[in-house]
Amino acid sequence: MIEIIQTGPFNTVQDLGRTGFRNIGVTTSGAMDPLALKVGNSLLGNETGAAVLEIQTYPFKLRFAKQTSFVVTGADCGASLDGRMVQPWCALPIEAGQVLELGQPRVGTRAYICIAGGIDVAAVMGSRSTSLRGAFGGSDGRFLSTGDVLKLGEVSTALNFPATGLAVIDPAYALAYVYPANEDGVLLVRAIPAGEHALFGADAERFWMQTWKISTQSDRTGYRLMGEPIKPTTPVEMRSHGVVSGVVQVPPSGEPIIQMADANTAGGYPKIAGVIEADLWRLGQARIGSRLRFVRATHAQAASVEKAVAAFIDDVRSTSRMVCDALQAMK
Amino acid sequence: MSASVVKITQPVEALALGRNGVRVSPIGSRAFLLEATGEFDLASQRRIWALSRAVELWSETLEIVPGMTNLLVVLKMTPEDPELLALRLLDAWEQAESIDLAGRTIEITVTYGGEHATDLAALCDRSGLSDREVIRIHYEGTYRVFALGSAPGFGYLHGLDPRIYMPRKTVPSLNMARGCVTIGGMQTGVAVLTGPNGWNSIGFAELQMFDPMSATPAVMAPGDTVRFVPASIEL
Amino acid sequence: MTKPDFSDPAIIERLTAALEAAGVDGIEITRPGQSLLIRLSSSAKGPARQVRSGKTDAVDAVAIVKAPMAGEFWLSDLSRTGTPAASTARDAIGFLRVGPILLPVSAGPSRRLGRHLVEPGTIVGFGDPIAEVETEA
Numbered sequence: 001m002i003e004i005i006q007t008g009p010f011n012t013v014q015d016l017g018r019t020g021f022r023n024i025g026v027t028t029s030g031a032m033d034p035l036a037l038k039v040g041n042s043l044l045g046n047e048t049g050a051a052v053l054e055i056q057t058y059p060f061k062l063r064f065a066k067q068t069s070f071v072v073t074g075a076d077c078g079a080s081l082d083g084r085m086v087q088p089w090c091a092l093p094i095e096a097g098q099v100l101e102l103g104q105p106r107v108g109t110r111a112y113i114c115i116a117g118g119i120d121v122a123a124v125m126g127s128r129s130t131s132l133r134g135a136f137g138g139s140d141g142r143f144l145s146t147g148d149v150l151k152l153g154e155v156s157t158a159l160n161f162p163a164t165g166l167a168v169i170d171p172a173y174a175l176a177y178v179y180p181a182n183e184d185g186v187l188l189v190r191a192i193p194a195g196e197h198a199l200f201g202a203d204a205e206r207f208w209m210q211t212w213k214i215s216t217q218s219d220r221t222g223y224r225l226m227g228e229p230i231k232p233t234t235p236v237e238m239r240s241h242g243v244v245s246g247v248v249q250v251p252p253s254g255e256p257i258i259q260m261a262d263a264n265t266a267g268g269y270p271k272i273a274g275v276i277e278a279d280l281w282r283l284g285q286a287r288i289g290s291r292l293r294f295v296r297a298t299h300a301q302a303a304s305v306e307k308a309v310a311a312f313i314d315d316v317r318s319t320s321r322m323v324c325d326a327l328q329a330m331k
Numbered sequence: 332m333s334a335s336v337v338k339i340t341q342p343v344e345a346l347a348l349g350r351n352g353v354r355v356s357p358i359g360s361r362a363f364l365l366e367a368t369g370e371f372d373l374a375s376q377r378r379i380w381a382l383s384r385a386v387e388l389w390s391e392t393l394e395i396v397p398g399m400t401n402l403l404v405v406l407k408m409t410p411e412d413p414e415l416l417a418l419r420l421l422d423a424w425e426q427a428e429s430i431d432l433a434g435r436t437i438e439i440t441v442t443y444g445g446e447h448a449t450d451l452a453a454l455c456d457r458s459g460l461s462d463r464e465v466i467r468i469h470y471e472g473t474y475r476v477f478a479l480g481s482a483p484g485f486g487y488l489h490g491l492d493p494r495i496y497m498p499r500k501t502v503p504s505l506n507m508a509r510g511c512v513t514i515g516g517m518q519t520g521v522a523v524l525t526g527p528n529g530w531n532s533i534g535f536a537e538l539q540m541f542d543p544m545s546a547t548p549a550v551m552a553p554g555d556t557v558r559f560v561p562a563s564i565e566l
Numbered sequence: 567m568t569k570p571d572f573s574d575p576a577i578i579e580r581l582t583a584a585l586e587a588a589g590v591d592g593i594e595i596t597r598p599g600q601s602l603l604i605r606l607s608s609s610a611k612g613p614a615r616q617v618r619s620g621k622t623d624a625v626d627a628v629a630i631v632k633a634p635m636a637g638e639f640w641l642s643d644l645s646r647t648g649t650p651a652a653s654t655a656r657d658a659i660g661f662l663r664v665g666p667i668l669l670p671v672s673a674g675p676s677r678r679l680g681r682h683l684v685e686p687g688t689i690v691g692f693g694d695p696i697a698e699v700e701t702e703a
Contacts, residue, residue, distance in 0.1 A: 022396045022405070024479045024541075024549040025523070043667075090670070124543050133524065134483045136543040162634075164658065167668040174666055195356035195364060239371060240487060242396025242403030242480060246359040266398060266480035274359030277409060299413040302360035306409050312666060319665040326635050327669075330692060 001065040002115065004148040005099065008057030010219075013119050013138035013150070014261075016049035018127035022242055022265040029129040029137070032056075032110050032220060032261050032284030035171055035309065036074035040114030042317035043071055043091050043168045045159040045324075050118030051128035053144065055111045060102045062113070068152060069093045069161050070100070070115045071168075075108030075285065090167035091320075093160070108285040117153035132220070132262060159324040166323060168316050171309075178308045179282070180295065186211050187286055190279050190297035190305075191248060196236060196270035200250070203230035207272055211291045212256070218288055220262040225292075229254025236270050243267040246275035246283075248294070258283065276302035278309055348417045353424050355417040360409040361393070365420050366401040371517070373489065374429060375400040376477050380553060381427035386420070397478045397553060399487060399518075432554025434476065439512075439521065439557060441470065443534040445565035447511050449504060450531035454497050454514065462566050468492045469512075469533065469559060474519065476555040484541030485523045486551035493517070503529040510536050512559065628680060631673060631697045633690040637662030641686050659697045662690070673699040 016037065017030025031037040031054055041050045053062075058077060064070070071091040072079045079086040079102050086092065086100070094100075102111055121128050121138055130138025139148055172179075180188040197204055212225035231254045243249075247259045249269035258275060259267070260283065275283065276297050286292060348355050352369045365382070367375045376399075383397045386404055396403040410416045443466040444451060455462050474488035481487075497514045504527065507513075511522040513530035522528055523540045536559075540550045551557070633639075640661045659679045661668040673679055680698035690696055 020394050021483075021548070022394055022403075022480070024483065025481055025485045026483045026543075026548070087670075090668075125548060131483075131543075134541075134543060162669065164670040164672045167661070167670065169663075169666050169668060192357050192360060194358055195354075195366075239366070239399040239401060240478075240480065241364055241366065241398035241401045242362075244358055244362045244403070244405055264481060265396065271358060274357060274362070276360040278360070297360075299357070299360055299409055300411050303409040303411050306360070316666050319667045323635065323664055323667050323669060330635065 001152060002119075002150050003063045003065060004061075004144050004146055004150075005063055006059060006061035006101075007055075007144050007146055007148075008060070009143050010057050011053065011055045011060060011144045012130035012132070013051050013121055013128055013144070014054040014130060015051040015118075015128045017129050017261065018125050018131065018137070021125055022244075025265050026125065027131060027133055027262050027265060028245065029127070029131050029220075030261050031112065033074050033108075033112065033281040034284075035281040035313075036110070036112045036285075037114065038313050039089075039168055039171055039316055040071045040073035040112055041118070042313050043073075043089075043166070043320050044069060044114055044116050045155075045157065045317070045321060046114065046116065046118050046153075048313065048317075050114070050153065051121065051138075052115070052119060053113040055102055055113065056109060058102055058104050060111075061099060063099050064094050064096060064115075065149075066096045066152075067094065068116045068155075069159070070113060072100075072102065073112045073114060075105035075111040077105040077111045078103040079111075087165065087167060089170050090165040091159075091161050092165040093163065109287050110284060115152055116158060117155040120151040120153040159321060160328050161324060162327055166320060168320070171312060175309060175312055178305045179279075183293070185291065187282060187290065187292040188295050189275055189283060189292050190302065191246075191273040191275045191294045192297055192299065192302070194247065194271035194274045196232065196238075196250075197272050199232040199234065199236060199270060200230055200272055201233040203232075204272065206230055207256070208294055208296060211293050213291050214286055214288050215255075216288055220260055222260050222263060223258045223283065223286075225256045225258070227255065230256070230272070232270055238268040238270060240266050240268050243271075244274070246277065246280050247271050248273040248275065260284070276305070278302060278305040348414065348421060350421050351425070353421065355420050357413055358403070361407075362403055362405045363413070363416060363420060364401060364403050365424060367424075369400075371400055371489075373475060376475075376489070377429040377431055378424070378427045380432055381430040382424055384430070385423050385427060396480065398480065399477055432552075434552060434554035434556055436556040436558065437551060438560050439536050439538050440562045441512050441534045441536045441559045442562055443470070443512075443564045445535065445563075447508060447535035448533045448565075449507075450497070450500070450514075451533045454495065454531055454533060457497060458495055460494065463564070465495055465533065466561065466564055468495050469514075469519070470561050472519075472559075474557040474559075476551045476553050476557060477518075478553055479549055479551060482522075482524045483543070484549035484551065486520055486540070486549075486555070486557070488519045488557055489517075491517055491519050497531045499529040500531065501529075503527045504532070507532060508535070510538075512536055627701055629674070629677065629699050629701075630683075630695045631659060631671060631699055633662060633692055633694045633696050634671065635662060635664075635669065636691050637664045637669060637689070639663075639682075639684050639686060639688050639690050639696055640668070641682070659699065660686075671696065673697070676702050678702050 014031045017028040076088040124137045135141035212227040215224040217224040245263045474490040476486040507528035511532040512534040515530035677699040
């Protein structure tokens with residue numbers, strides 16, 4: 001078990017989301033940075049999609065009630081264990097009673113506390129993710145609060161981590177060869193033109209050319225962007241249709257909205273583009289007030305990035321187990 | 332991996348394939364939307380239901396989201412060749428026989444008028460009908476669930492009498508209660524969440540439309556027939 | 567055959583000369599009751615030597631950290647080049663990399679890094695010496 005000692009609002013239990021229920025209007029939810037969740041779980045030997053804590057307001061503090069192991073992935077938020085610095089992306093064994101504290105992030109915005117066995121809240125409709133909109137899943141369908149006690153899942157084949165820990169190379173570094181580097185602090189987000197792209201005429205080019213700022217009206221549901229408004233050449237009346245996270249819709253104001261993990265399941269605004277699946281985690285780590293630019297991509301490019309990311313995660317899983325086993329054998 | 336993955340400078344035309352009144356376009360890398368661009372009617376929707384059944388069985392399908400005369404297909408992985416996928420969808424559409432889903436008939440008891448009917452007066456103004464007439468036209472109708480979406484268990488109901496069509500509000504109600512019986516354009520439905528809502532409320536229903544702990548969380552399913560039964564009319 | 571006495575200056579001198587000739591920069595010999603460490607380093611001022619020899623019942627001021635497994639040796643965790651490494655253990659002396667995984671190597675309790683015995687990027691085998699550590703005063 002773990003006990004939440006200190007938390008701000010907006011921190012939730014998340015897994016990879018509640019897939020398969022968009023057709024009855026249920027938001028997928030899930031981690032905003034699914035890569036951090038997958039890498040953390042793979043390093044620990046958990047199921048890839050085990051439930052973790054998504055922390056987006058700080059400081060955050062919890063106490064482990066039993067001996068286990070954990071890793072903090074995603075944002076580098078100067079974590080400490082009983083006051084001793086903990087390296088991000090480094091799995092550590094811990095004793096019962098130890099206290100983990102997360103401070104303000106230095107890099108990124110969302111940290112993921114992954115624990116061996118995963119957070120064992122009840123699965124609702126196949127997922128442990130918190131559905132804030134539906135008020136179910138996670139910890140009673142709400143944000144974590146001080147005093148919450150959460151169970152941990154059973155560990156079938158536990159990895160024995162060395163006392164000094166076992167780290168994974170930060171994916172932002174390890175996968176840099178498949179992600180474009182920021183340009184003057186501007187995040188480059190790859191996207192594919194969507195159904196109503198052509199309706200924007202000359203404004204479509206301005207969509208790709210300009211630098212957008214992530215407004216303060218941005219959360220797990222979506223990011224509202226600020227910039228030079230873009231408008232369709234003729235007004236469009238869309239029939240309601242299903243949408244996925246990453247869709248870039250343009251409401252009448254002309255300032256685009258990127259739907260994120262808690263995206264509505266249906267939409268009717270014209271869509272100018274859709275962010276590729278493999279780039280969504282970078283948006284999940286982007287700060288309010290930071291700038292981004294969309295870069296056109298093809299499906300073939302998106303598929304190759306996706307493959308590289310999947311291979312990295314597989315590699316983390318097999319190598320972590322191999323190293324832990326080797327260290328045990330040489331003891 | 333070659334550097335070409337990172338360096339994407341060449342313009343890429345939007346993929347949007349159309350054929351015989353339908354078109355397919357991508358949303359991001361893994362989702363594709365097929366839209367029947369013809370009439371907004373039951374015949375088109377029946378074909379969407381047939382298409383949904385076929386596409387749901389594809390091995391690469393993660394989930395399907397039938398909308399209003401359209402279908403969103405979400406794949407497990409990004410396809411290398413999106414055109415191939417789009418063509419397969421168009422073929423599947425052409426082969427899709429119109430099916431009628433053998434749905435249930437759901438009767439929803441409604442309190443028309445009263446404190447929740449915040450937009451009844453505006454609907455009367457627009458339609459030129461009396462409040463009693465608006466209500467009678469609404470409960471005399473027989474509706475079909477075309478699709479679910481927007482909120483957990485929310486059913487888009489088709490079959491509204493054109494005399495009581497009412498466009499969505501430009502300024503949504505900020506805190507409309509769950510259970511409000513609403514009209515949005517040429518559709519009607521029952522609000523499933525309390526919160527901002529752009530549809531026009533004319534009454535209130537107690538029936539809970541969604542239970543996440545149930546084996547079938549949503550009360551409505553596409554193809555179901557819905558009738559509204561007036562429990563009381565408070566004017 | 568009798569065992570050589572590693573505290574004999576003549577034997578140390580011969581070993582040192584042999585190491586220099588072979589281009590090896592150090593050797594550590596331990597056996598029950600006795601240990602010997604010879605460290606050579608090149609600098610502009612010419613070769614410098616450090617020799618420690620003695621009975622192991624005395625506490626060694628210098629110890630060797632050996633690789634706990636095979637891997638590629640790195641000083642930092644590679645990914646945080648911009649920020650100073652905030653390490654798990656304050657006594658970390660480097661990392662062994664295997665694919666995407668990094669194993670932090672520590673100096674041990676109450677010890678601090680003397681010097682590294684391998685260059686960053688070197689592939690080391692299990693038990694290879696990777697650093698000298700000194701007991702903290």
